[in-house]
Amino acid sequence: MxxxxxxxxxxxxxxxxxxxxxxxxxxxxxxxxxxxxxxxxxxxxxxxxxxxxxxxxxxxxxxxxxxxxxxxxxxxxxxxxxxxxxxxxxxxxxxxxxxxxxxxxxxxxxxxxxxxxxxxxxxxxxxxxxxxxxxxxxxxxxxxxxxxxxxxxxxxxxxxxxxxxxxxxxxxxxxxxxxxxxxxxxxxxxxxxxxxxxxNNVPRFGVDFDDQNFPQEASIEDRAVSFSKGCYLGQETVFMLQARGHAKKRLVQLAVEGEGGVPAGAEIALPDGAAVGAVTSQVEDPRGTGLLALGYVKYKHAVQGTALRVAGRAAEITRAPRAGDGPGRAKV
Structure with a gap:
């Protein structure tokens, strides 16, 4: 198999x-x-x-x-x-x-x-x-x-x-x-x-996120969090982050050009070389040469289609959290 x-x-x-x-x-x-x-x-x-x-x-x-x-x-x-x-x-x-x-x-x-x-x-x-x-x-x-x-x-x-x-x-x-x-x-x-x-853009605990992450950073709030239910342990912070702020970074899926893998935790950067995040998981891209990867990027760059570089190789965000937070909201 x-x-x-x-x-x-x-x-x-x-x-x-x-x-x-x-x-x-x-x-x-x-x-x-x-x-x-x-x-x-x-x-x-x-x-x-x-x-x-x-x-x-x-x-x-x-x-x-x-x-x-x-x-x-x-x-x-x-x-x-x-x-x-x-x-x-x-x-x-x-x-x-x-x-x-x-x-x-x-x-x-x-x-x-x-x-x-x-x-x-x-x-x-x-x-x-x-x-x-x-x-x-x-x-x-x-x-x-x-x-x-x-x-x-x-x-x-x-x-x-x-x-x-x-x-x-x-x-x-x-x-x-x-x-x-x-x-x-x-x-x-x-x-x-x-x-x-x-x-399929499914993150894994202990690999793509852990106990240092908010749900919104791991991009799983739509799947794992109800924002309409009553009180629960930790609700205030999770709700306020959703309603009045945004996570400083977001987990996204990227397509990376070129053959072979990249180093564990490879740097994700803008085309000008400014670092914006790091890779957490990677597999061969089934569509041809290159990789599919999951990794964190700074919030403002977490948009589908954004051109990036991973370990010096051209890359593009293929899946990102849906828009809706809006720029300019306070970071938490």
Whole structure:
């Protein structure tokens, strides 16, 4: 699957079918108790507000929902990405394993009088992501095989989150992949996804952003942050940065001319040589010679089509956050 032919098949699956990605790097927190949803909603950037009660006689929707979001500190900087599946009697929170214990401790510190309990169940549960337009179909297949699932498009490619008891992991993955290549449903390894995520402008925690970044710097606020929900930890800074200021830098995708890679952290500069940022990820450009890269540039240059240089090679911004902040607003 590491060859170009295998990647092209998986590009097609992203366009027409679905990719199934096992996620052993995720740990699991389970939140229970009658206040679990409203309490957790105050600790993440995504909106988990419970739905309003249904009118008498109305048919209930399937109980599972979910979201992709962030836990941010009081300063508004990202502590952890979270993938959330809401089941009938509990909430599953997926996070990178190296963050799970600290995240559990943080959650516990914010339990006061609420009826909620947080348990680390990383050893008992497994996660899988589905990417692509057929994600909803695969979520239904995963549920039938014993997983909890939610339709969550956190990449802009279409998506679903699945979490299952460890003993059901094999059966769930088998069910997800049952339709196979004929229906453009394929597995994707971590190495292949690394290429595809850069091609599709999907940043990665620990590589393209970390706990020193605001959501807006990582250019994930549209995917991970609700600006209409109620209060949550770190909301004031994140909201004010969006409403009254702008991030000093933004993560963008660039096409870089020339053969071969560039050094890790390669400088991004204006045509006159003035440094404006640095590369965080790079892969070969599938359209021909050159690279596709993710990297930070200063806010005022983060515009699609901007001509730049990367390690002395001609480059151009191919994807940038949507406009709307407007020049002249205060930097935060």
């Amino acid at each position: 590491s060859n170009a032919h295998g990647l092209e098949e998986r590009r097609r699956a992203l366009r027409e079918g679905a990719l199934v990605q096992a996620m052993p790097e995720l740990g699991t927190l389970i939140v229970t108790g009658s206040d679990r949803q409203t309490w957790l909603n105050g600790l993440v950037t995504c909106d988990l507000a419970p739905q309003k009660p249904l009118p008498a006689g109305a048919k209930a929707a399937p109980p599972a929902g979910g979201a992709y979001g962030l836990n941010v500190g009081k300063t508004g900087k990202i502590f952890a990405e979270v993938w959330i599946v809401i089941a009938a009697d509990r909430i599953y929170v997926g996070a990178l394993r190296e963050r799970v214990e600290q995240l559990r401790e943080l959650f516990d510190r914010h339990l006061i009088m609420e009826d909620a309990e947080v348990q680390d169940a990383s050893g008992e549960h497994a996660w899988a992501f589905v990417h692509g337009p057929r994600s909803a179909d695969l979520a239904a297949a995963g549920r039938a095989a014993g997983a909890e699932a939610a339709i969550v498009d956190w990449t802009g490619l279409g998506g679903a989150l699945l979490v299952a008891p460890r003993q059901a992991e094999g059966a769930v993955l088998e069910a997800l992949l049952a339709e196979g290549e004929a229906r453009a449903v394929l597995p994707v390894t971590a190495a292949a996804w690394e290429v595809l995520r850069v091609e």
